[in-house]
Amino acid sequence: MSETMSAALGRRVVAADTAEDIGEVKAFVLDRSGRRITQLHVAGRKRSPKLVNFSDLTAFGADAVIVASQRAVTDSVEERADDMVRGHVVAIGVRVLDTEGFEHGTVTDIEFDPSDGTVLAAVGDDTHWPGDTIRALGSYALIIDAPSL
């Protein structure tokens, strides 16, 4: 089973213990490898975001994302999360560059495993790049393995 970032953006985020709405999926935080979603930006503005760790999600449903506890929401923002929430590093729209120095267009979407946040593929206009070929996601590019000849 897989989800796409574009479909998940805007989805309600609800706390399982209080049944209260926490917010909505505003942005995804991926680690430097570009292979895993580590956090979701669920509330607050870009300068003072509230985040939940992907590991604190109990369900990534079609209509709502369920967080184990309201207490899982944190406003402690590390540098990587800050870069992604503010848009200094983006997953959708970033150029794709291979390890040999050739560009391959831009990322139009990301497919991920909703059970653990593993990136399954980066999607482009005419192609997609499997998650295990992704090397890094930075402010300049998503780096992928050079296609074998």
Added chain:
Amino acid sequence: MTTSSMRLLRAGEIIGMPVVTIDGGEDVAEVKDVVYDGANHQLVGFTLNKRGWFRGTLSDVLDATQIAAIGDDAVMVASDTDVSAPVAAADSAALGGGGDAVLGNSVITTDGTVLGTVSGVLVSAGQRPAAVGYEVTDHDGAAVVIPISAQLALSGDNLVVPTELTSFDRDHLAEFGAFVSESRANLDEESSRATQDEEPSQATQEEAADE
């Protein structure tokens, strides 16, 4: 043995390219100029500029040995720690700058014929980037490419080349790339054979010990 054509870039085409880290996807610099050791016909590395609106010269340089690959769109390095190696060759100079200049040298054959002037340096792209040829333009503007070899001599004013040197049409770089690929493959093969000759096999060593 079949040898595929090598991709080539004019050194000037690399200037302005971003330098991007494979482990981070960050553009840590851009190529300001190509540092070239004319005496040994070797690509030494690149001087760098900062990226972004407030760009300026970086004191860091990129040594050619630290380059992971050069493509059409970027110079790739493994990580940002590779962008700090000092330029090794004291005689090297930026192609676009002064010093032991290469561009503009008069190209003369060993029998005294002037072929033109050096108008560019060709660099092999991909992994193991290296200077592989000089672009030579004559008085009429026609250009050819000559392969870099040990037979060339460069003074800073003149580049003396063997009369029997094979030159290639500048508009047919693929042909030149195939020639360079084949030469490099032959060199690798010879080097490998020489190494094998120097290191006797384990069986040979055991036979010698028995005797």
